[in-house]
């Protein structure tokens with residue numbers, strides 16, 4: 424398990440939002456090729472990397488029962504927010520508690536106070552980087568776990584299961600992880616992403632998400648002769664941002680089930696300016712309310728600029744997967760049972776974000792998210808424990824057998 428994981432994290436697979444290609448970076452295929460060849464070597468004859476950077480493979484059923492086809496999915500790319508080049512993993516064996524200082528940069532300290540989950544890792548082997556890059560446990564822990572579970576099924580043909588599909592995606596971190604997935608070729612009925620944080624957790628709920636652009640058309644004149652005429656688009660845009668709620672409704676003032684309205688870009692000149700927003704809420708009505716609030720703020724500001732105009736465009740990004748998963752409660756029930764059989768207390772929770780599973784669910788493939796054990800992802804303090812990864816492998820194995828039992 425650890426060997427696999429260490430083999431994958433040293434391959435740089437950082438994605439790049441500014442690239443128009445799929446995969447966004449060619450180097451993601453380096454890992455894809457390795458995974459496809461390892462799966463083939465295990466005996467999965469159809470394992471392959473396609474031209475868009477997706478890896479597909481099938482573990483054939485070994486039961487006479489008619490079992491729904493389930494898929495396990497992880498992403499190969501790492502976050503553009505933190506370097507993934509020259510990753511040098513280190514293992515803290517039999518962790519005894521206390522802060523972990525990373526060897527190549529002593530300013531990088533994984534503090535128990537900030538990472539209380541370390542308190543549950545006493546005696547475990549913890550894998551970190553040397554402090555100069557991210558680790559990439561997000562989501563190579565999930566990949567290694569799925570690979571290890573596949574290996575287990577091939578080595579233990581007496582353990583009964585239906586057809587199992589394996590899917591590794593590129594570009595999840597830039598929101599394009601399922602853009603070019605071929606669901607017909609995949610042929611799965613239900614899927615699980617293995618991309619969650621704490622051992623024992625399963626997530627069946629994500630944000631619903633829209634993107635909004637407000638474009639302001641001001642009135643331009645020569646600044647020397649502008650009195651009573653000029654309506655400055657940059658100033659109008661600034662007034663809008665300044666009028667947003669300050670103590671509620673923003674990422675820095677909300678938690679749990681609260682949504683937000685969040686400006687992410689602003690550009691412009693005298694004549695025209697644009698503000699980009701992301702809107703997040705667990706309920707679709709909450710999204711609508713926040714968009715109405717935004718429009719009422721814009722209208723209010725525009726009253727002071729009678730000859731200027733605005734345009735508001737709303738784009739759907741993804742929807743709360745719970746709307747789909749609630750129609751197939753067995754996907755979550757079986758996963759909770761699998762976590763229990765792996766010796767953990769199952770914990771059902773929600774993600775303040777989206778996953779590949781949010782979009783897969785609405786594309787017709789219900790897809791909750793199961794823990795991979797990754798922590799402090801997208802940062803140089805990222806860590807994962809060997810024991811949590813092993814629990815994830817057991818969960819995957821139990822889950823496939825439970826689908827067979829209940830068929």
Ligand SMILES: [Zn+2]
Nearest residue numbers: 498561562618
């Ligand atoms: Zn991830």
